Amino acid sequence: MALRDIAKDVGVSVSLVSKVLNQRLGTTGVSAATNAAVLSAAEQRGYRKNASAVALLAGRHNILGVYLHSPGMAGSGILEELLEGISDAAFAHHQRLQLNFFSTPAEFQELCADAHQGDLDGLVVGGIANTVSVDRLRAIRAGGLPVVTLYDHPIHPSLFNVGIDHARVTRLATAHLIAQGARRIAHICNMEARHDGYRQALAAAGIPYDAARVYDAHALDFGHITGEQAVAFFMRRRVPFDGIVAQSDQEAMGCLNMLFQRGCRVPDDVLVIGIDDAPYCAFARVPLSSVSQNYRRQGQEAIRLVLAVIAGQRVRSTKVEPLLVVRDSSHRTPALDRPRDVPVTVARGRQPARRARDRHSRIHAIPSPCPSQRHD
Amino acid sequence: MALRDIAKDVGVSVSLVSKVLNQRLGTTGVSAATNAAVLSAAEQRGYRKNASAVALLAGRHNILGVYLHSPGMAGSGILEELLEGISDAAFAHHQRLQLNFFSTPAEFQELCADAHQGDLDGLVVGGIANTVSVDRLRAIRAGGLPVVTLYDHPIHPSLFNVGIDHARVTRLATAHLIAQGARRIAHICNMEARHDGYRQALAAAGIPYDAARVYDAHALDFGHITGEQAVAFFMRRRVPFDGIVAQSDQEAMGCLNMLFQRGCRVPDDVLVIGIDDAPYCAFARVPLSSVSQNYRRQGQEAIRLVLAVIAGQRVRSTKVEPLLVVRDSSHRTPALDRPRDVPVTVARGRQPARRARDRHSRIHAIPSPCPSQRHD
DNA sequence: TTGTACGCGTTATCAT
DNA sequence: ATGATAACGCGTACAA
Numbered sequence: 060m061a062l063r064d065i066a067k068d069v070g071v072s073v074s075l076v077s078k079v080l081n082q083r084l085g086t087t088g089v090s091a092a093t094n095a096a097v098l099s100a101a102e103q104r105g106y107r108k109n110a111s112a113v114a115l116l117a118g119r120h121n122i123l124g125v126y127l128h129s130p131g132m133a134g135s136g137i138l139e140e141l142l143e144g145i146s147d148a149a150f151a152h153h154q155r156l157q158l159n160f161f162s163t164p165a166e167f168q169e170l171c172a173d174a175h176q177g178d179l180d181g182l183v184v185g186g187i188a189n190t191v192s193v194d195r196l197r198a199i200r201a202g203g204l205p206v207v208t209l210y211d212h213p214i215h216p217s218l219f220n221v222g223i224d225h226a227r228v229t230r231l232a233t234a235h236l237i238a239q240g241a242r243r244i245a246h247i248c249n250m251e252a253r254h255d256g257y258r259q260a261l262a263a264a265g266i267p268y269d270a271a272r273v274y275d276a277h278a279l280d281f282g283h284i285t286g287e288q289a290v291a292f293f294m295r296r297r298v299p300f301d302g303i304v305a306q307s308d309q310e311a312m313g314c315l316n317m318l319f320q321r322g323c324r325v326p327d328d329v330l331v332i333g334i335d336d337a338p339y340c341a342f343a344r345v346p347l348s349s350v351s352q353n354y355r356r357q358g359q360e361a362i363r364l365v366l367a368v369i370a371g372q373r374v375r376s377t378k379v380e381p382l383l384v385v386r387d388s389s390h391r392t393p394a395l396d397r398p399r400d401v402p403v404t405v406a407r408g409r410q411p412a413r414r415a416r417d418r419h420s421r422i423h424a425i426p427s428p429c430p431s432q433r434h435d
Numbered sequence: 436m437a438l439r440d441i442a443k444d445v446g447v448s449v450s451l452v453s454k455v456l457n458q459r460l461g462t463t464g465v466s467a468a469t470n471a472a473v474l475s476a477a478e479q480r481g482y483r484k485n486a487s488a489v490a491l492l493a494g495r496h497n498i499l500g501v502y503l504h505s506p507g508m509a510g511s512g513i514l515e516e517l518l519e520g521i522s523d524a525a526f527a528h529h530q531r532l533q534l535n536f537f538s539t540p541a542e543f544q545e546l547c548a549d550a551h552q553g554d555l556d557g558l559v560v561g562g563i564a565n566t567v568s569v570d571r572l573r574a575i576r577a578g579g580l581p582v583v584t585l586y587d588h589p590i591h592p593s594l595f596n597v598g599i600d601h602a603r604v605t606r607l608a609t610a611h612l613i614a615q616g617a618r619r620i621a622h623i624c625n626m627e628a629r630h631d632g633y634r635q636a637l638a639a640a641g642i643p644y645d646a647a648r649v650y651d652a653h654a655l656d657f658g659h660i661t662g663e664q665a666v667a668f669f670m671r672r673r674v675p676f677d678g679i680v681a682q683s684d685q686e687a688m689g690c691l692n693m694l695f696q697r698g699c700r701v702p703d704d705v706l707v708i709g710i711d712d713a714p715y716c717a718f719a720r721v722p723l724s725s726v727s728q729n730y731r732r733q734g735q736e737a738i739r740l741v742l743a744v745i746a747g748q749r750v751r752s753t754k755v756e757p758l759l760v761v762r763d764s765s766h767r768t769p770a771l772d773r774p775r776d777v778p779v780t781v782a783r784g785r786q787p788a789r790r791a792r793d794r795h796s797r798i799h800a801i802p803s804p805c806p807s808q809r810h811d
Numbered sequence: 812t813t814g815t816a817c818g819c820g821t822t823a824t825c826a827t
Numbered sequence: 828a829t830g831a832t833a834a835c836g837c838g839t840a841c842a843a
Contacts, residue, residue: 493835
């Protein structure tokens, strides 16, 4: 099943077969008879190009490295979504993946050493924490390998980035709680950009900012314990609040647990919203509202971007738009007539950004033009 | 940075460089001088083999297809674990991946059509539900492509499988509850094999089987609602129980929710254990005990197996061993002195099967020889 | 309209 | 101990 075989079948030369199959016939053309014969022979023998031969000839490999920092998002579903976006886009462009997970900086550096010498056409680096070495990546880029990162912001001009507008994430969450009637909204603060969004939403609604309603957590403490501590903190100080914008779904779960333990009702007394739209939001004691960061799209964008760089096109770093997913924890009037979340075992389509389990939660996309689609 | 360049540097032939770098010197050997010169030149120029050229020559591609059925395990962490195992093993063997997720049978068939003609050396098919067509896979196998599946049992003799001993999973869970003092253990039944394990554990402890304590769920209803319904079912019928063996962590979460709603305490009144060891077990209202199905190992095994088949070795389908993970929900005396689960943001190592967040939950491996290690 | 020749980078075989 | 040659499958520049 090589060009040779088809050429033999039809009785023409290998190069002619190649031309026909690639439609590289110049100005002249082929005789209709030969054309048809070649095509049918190829069809019949199930001909398929040898990717290695093409790659060898083209000086490419059609392989993209994907280095992901996996800890910090267990169970959040982030990795699944990101990988689905990445694998879909890679497959569509006939790229194979060298997929690697790393935990420690040492592991990351090991991978970088490999990338430097390996047979990769490009590299996508992502995950959550910025535990990677910018210098390593710059060296790789300087060595000629296109690099696309998946971080909040570009970490260097030569390293293109598909980011997330964090201020927008919290702005969306906070504005939603305001729209639901909350006025004294508490906030767990892990990241400055997200804190900005919280304040912007308050300002836009004319609600004064009160630092007493902000609980400062360490930058990487996104766990459920942080949520519990935050609620306990506010209560200990007798700070009244009727809404909480957490920085992760785990934090929000911790908030729920502590609120219930202290006799509060959600959403009746307090509205709660998390970030990430983790799968377990759907089956929390009170189904948890959340802001999805649209990781599937982020993965797709990363592949598109790195391929564009490989192709020598001029590209720019982009950001993807967050999505608001409303469930009971942030909704004053839980709709009894709204169908209950379907079990997650129901098959879900690949194309729609949302999962089938959430067909019944309302999704609010941001209406403004989406910068992440600039290059489509 | 090709062999040619090094040869030019040193002033020898290309083939000699190849021999030196591959240590294929036959019986004769090389002069120490040339040897050193070649090695240092290669080192200095950062020489790296061109994988495409090697693949072309070898008639291989070093690419493995990985087709995963993703729905049904959102948030369980299964996919992460499986993929970490797969990518680790693939990287170790210098194999790249063509990773694809499918939801519907139609999508699966599309992928199969591609595999049939594509540049894959082998195929790993997995996920949870058996929604794949055995015929399609057999056709692919018959076409010469090694196929390894990740299902409960081999679905055809020509398709090797890395499976899970389901009876052992529930046997382990049930025996654990018995060891903790439970005698009237309820059971949610989705799969016959798991039901067998439940009965085996009872029998081994001399506890009579009582069909009234078994709640029959549909084969694919592993969601939290099933857990709620099961508890409600037993209570409605006034069936007494002091333990529940659920069939998933979501089911177990549903059990917890309904038990609390009805005023029961866990673990004081009822012991609860789930299956899968999903990440959210650690931050449930009562940290949830579970049986891990060791998906990381399963992924590693699948790669090993498919490479063995490619290499023409005789292989056999295997099974991986489940691991019992004990947290508070199944433990009569919650140890106050036991450190609380650390937040998941703590970095975790890649090698150990367990996550850092669970460093403090006790893991009970099965002491018997592990069949999955037969081929190591 | 079709065919020939060459080269991508590597390795195995055979010759020197 | 080292070198020359052929071959893997493909695409393209050039020749006919």
